[in-house]
Amino acid sequence: MDKQDADCIHAYLNGDANALETLVEKYKRPLYSFILKMTEGREDADEIFQETWFRALKNVHKFQHKNFLNWLFRIAHNLVIDRARRNKKNVSMQSSMGGEDGTNTLEDHLAAPGISPAEEVGGTSLGVQIDAAVEMLSPEQKEVFLLRMYGGVSFKEIAKTQKCSINTCLARMQYALTKLRSILKEEYKELQEAMS
Amino acid sequence: MKCEKAEKHILLQDSGELADHLMSPLAMHLHNCDPCQQFQHTLLESHNSVQSTEEPSIKIMQNVLREARQNAPEKSPAAFGALRPLIGVAASLLIGLGVFFSAFNPDQVGMELVVTEMQLLKSSDQLVSIMYEGFSEDDLAFNFFMTYEGS
Numbered sequence: 001m002d003k004q005d006a007d008c009i010h011a012y013l014n015g016d017a018n019a020l021e022t023l024v025e026k027y028k029r030p031l032y033s034f035i036l037k038m039t040e041g042r043e044d045a046d047e048i049f050q051e052t053w054f055r056a057l058k059n060v061h062k063f064q065h066k067n068f069l070n071w072l073f074r075i076a077h078n079l080v081i082d083r084a085r086r087n088k089k090n091v092s093m094q095s096s097m098g099g100e101d102g103t104n105t106l107e108d109h110l111a112a113p114g115i116s117p118a119e120e121v122g123g124t125s126l127g128v129q130i131d132a133a134v135e136m137l138s139p140e141q142k143e144v145f146l147l148r149m150y151g152g153v154s155f156k157e158i159a160k161t162q163k164c165s166i167n168t169c170l171a172r173m174q175y176a177l178t179k180l181r182s183i184l185k186e187e188y189k190e191l192q193e194a195m196s
Numbered sequence: 197m198k199c200e201k202a203e204k205h206i207l208l209q210d211s212g213e214l215a216d217h218l219m220s221p222l223a224m225h226l227h228n229c230d231p232c233q234q235f236q237h238t239l240l241e242s243h244n245s246v247q248s249t250e251e252p253s254i255k256i257m258q259n260v261l262r263e264a265r266q267n268a269p270e271k272s273p274a275a276f277g278a279l280r281p282l283i284g285v286a287a288s289l290l291i292g293l294g295v296f297f298s299a300f301n302p303d304q305v306g307m308e309l310v311v312t313e314m315q316l317l318k319s320s321d322q323l324v325s326i327m328y329e330g331f332s333e334d335d336l337a338f339n340f341f342m343t344y345e346g347s
Binding site for chain 1: 246
């Protein structure tokens with residue numbers, strides 16, 4: 001485990017109430033970015049981020065993981081799945097009722113055909129295009145990609161989180177990158193030309 | 197090496213999980229394979245483009261930090277908890293030392309028994325015991341003899 005992380009956790013468990021502040025600050029961006037991409041907006045992401053930390057605080061005395069951020073990602077992963085299941089249940093219930101009360105129906109949750117998220121925000125930069133391509137991935141593929149990009153989580157750890165084999169995780173990442181390759185193709189060509 | 201396998205190896209190399217003996221076959225494959233080079237480029241470019249810049253709201257951060265302070269374990273029990281094994285060892289050591297020294301100093305054990313016995317006596321008897329304290333058995337016998345001799 002990272003020495004700074006281990007020291008903070010040790011100090012916290014020994015009664016230093018402010019010791020975890022460093023870790024909350026250190027990991028807020030990768031954790032929040034991951035949650036935001038896996039959920040449906042800031043409100044959901046805020047709630048899940050808070051709940052992830054609350055659960056981590058409750059169980060920090062039992063923490064025996066090698067990597068604290070991986071552990072946070074794993075908690076967040078479980079919460080995202082719980083939330084998705086709950087939402088699915090709500091949507092299907094409302095859908096079966098016809099959604100006449102103006103609340104979400106199944107159709108509301110589907111992306112508008114032909115308009116990518118990048119086009120919706122009018123962005124054309126590479127980062128925005130990649131974001132848009134990532135949005136098109138299946139939840140599992142998206143998660144592997146985001147865990148690698150935001151957290152630098154190893155495939156071994158991702159396999160544990162997703163409860164699948166390392167080979168499956170690699171295949172999901174391959175698929176994600178193959179999608180991105182078409183976006184980055186032009187840029188790659190330019191780079192090759194510049195080098196030759 | 198086939199491209200599909202090479203792509204997996206590229207991913208494992210990126211995460212630091214590729215075995216050492218597979219490094220050089222991968223490098224050789226990459227040297228001659230344009231699609232795999234492109235795959236690697238996509239991976240590296242994704243790392244550069246996907247930045248974690250989003251932050252939770254200030255209110256949420258405050259909630260988390262407040263919860264962390266409130267949930268912090270108390271200092272003394274934690275310290276005591278950490279010292280608990282040492283306390284056990286120290287107690288065992290003290291008992292061991294007590295047994296050891298009592299075995300080599302039986303008089304002291306005898307004295308302790310006398311003291312305990314004295315505590316069981318009535319206060320008037322305790323006074324008599326204190327009066328005769330410090331006399332040897334011969335002195336006491338002589339004293340007793342002289343007392344009755346006189347009467």
